[in-house]
Amino acid sequence: MNDARPPRQAIRTLQARKRIALIAHDGKKTEMLEWAARWQETLSRHELLGTGTTAGRLRSELGLPVEGLMSGPLGGDQQIGARIAEQALDVLIFFWDPFAPQPHDPDVKALLRLAALWNVPVACNAASADFLLSSPYLDERYDMSIPDANAWADARSV
């Protein structure tokens, strides 16, 4: 079994204004809208982005300025995953639906893997999202440990 791991960690500093991704599967969109309405004032202090349909509904129903990427089944989860790999995302709020298989399940799994890999705070339901948004770290700079990509590359070059 290949058990290669990054040999070292590095520090990444999150700024006080966070870049927050908001995503909800169809069966969870109402819950996401209700949750975001409760946190509207807090969310509006940060930079928001989301998959296409989720972002569109947050804009049209709550007036939140959410940058819309591609819809999830068309590659939106992968775009958010790319932001994580580029250290361009700070918090992931993803209400994924535990009752509905998705045509893009591999993309969902890939996104959650990258979030785990890069130590990105993730909430997968309203209660965990409440905890994340009420954290004192949300509005402060925060140092976190991430894999050292250079050490990984050096360890693998021959």
Ligand SMILES: O=C(CO)COP(=O)(O)O
């Ligand atoms: O499918 C999604 C996440 O996996 C969400 O996509 P939409 O926001 O476009 O519905």
